Amino acid sequence: xxxxxxxxxxxxxxxxxxxxxxxxxxxxxxxxxxxxxxxxxxxxxxxxxxxxxxxxxxxxxxxxxxxxxxxxxxxxxxxxxxxxxxxxxxxxxxxxxxxxxxxxxxxxxxxxxxxxxxxxxxxxxxxxxxxxxxxxxxxxxxxxxxxxxxxxxxxxxxxxxxxxxxxxxxxxxxxxxxxxxxxxxxxxxxxxxxxxxxxxxxxxxxxxxxxxxxxxxxxxxxxxxxxxxxxxxxxxx
Numbered sequence: 001x002x003x004x005x006x007x008x009x010x011x012x013x014x015x016x017x018x019x020x021x022x023x024x025x026x027x028x029x030x031x032x033x034x035x036x037x038x039x040x041x042x043x044x045x046x047x048x049x050x051x052x053x054x055x056x057x058x059x060x061x062x063x064x065x066x067x068x069x070x071x072x073x074x075x076x077x078x079x080x081x082x083x084x085x086x087x088x089x090x091x092x093x094x095x096x097x098x099x100x101x102x103x104x105x106x107x108x109x110x111x112x113x114x115x116x117x118x119x120x121x122x123x124x125x126x127x128x129x130x131x132x133x134x135x136x137x138x139x140x141x142x143x144x145x146x147x148x149x150x151x152x153x154x155x156x157x158x159x160x161x162x163x164x165x166x167x168x169x170x171x172x173x174x175x176x177x178x179x180x181x182x183x184x185x186x187x188x189x190x191x192x193x194x195x196x197x198x199x200x201x202x203x204x205x206x207x208x209x210x211x212x213x214x215x216x217x218x219x220x221x222x223x224x225x226x227x228x229x230x231x232x233x234x235x236x237x
Contacts, residue, residue: 003029003212011216015045016078026218030096037109042066043083087120101130129170136165159187181208
């Protein structure tokens with residue numbers, strides 16, 4: 001049965017410590033979240049380049065200091081966490097932390113990322129991933145001991161192509177097939193698939209043999225997994 005990763009923590013409190021806690025309490029093996037850098041070089045959690053959708057504030061994160069971002073709250077009252085806070089939490093819980101880099105980091109931003117990973121002791125649990133191949137390349141070159149992954153959609157990618165970017169592949173659920181997963185596994189990759197939110201997608205991922213699914217619906221997935229794993233009881237005629 002594929003392990004379960006909380007996509008952005010939870011959809012109700014995405015990219016917040018509350019979302020990460022709620023996902024952890026629901027029984028995930030890991031969480032996924034997104035990172036941007038503030039104007040003064042601090043990595044913080046946010047999916048969007050601006051704070052408009054997720055907080056009561058306005059403007060691009062890159063034009064705000066960390067203090068300005070930290071003063072904001074989501075519509076449910078949660079502060080915007082720093083990467084240090086997020087990785088401190090996931091490391092304490094021994095959760096896989098799938099850290100998605102939105103921009104390609106500058107050298108200074110890359111240094112700050114690696115410094116946070118070192119300071120929090122998160123290296124054994126972190127997978128740094130991105131849709132941006134240049135971002136993954138930058139991390140892989142600077143810290144080849146870290147787990148990295150390309151996040152990929154739309155076109156088929158071979159195992160050998162994906163293995164250039166690290167130890168895992170985070171791939172759209174629409175590209176997951178048994179033959180594709182066999183190819184990716186044969187290249188030594190762990191296979192994660194996103195965003196699988198309903199039983200047909202979970203069943204497809206299970207049948208294909210992926211290692212983990214990213215989902216917004218952790219508790220329904222866990223219930224489905226328990227049902228799917230339950231032994232079939234037959235009675236003698």
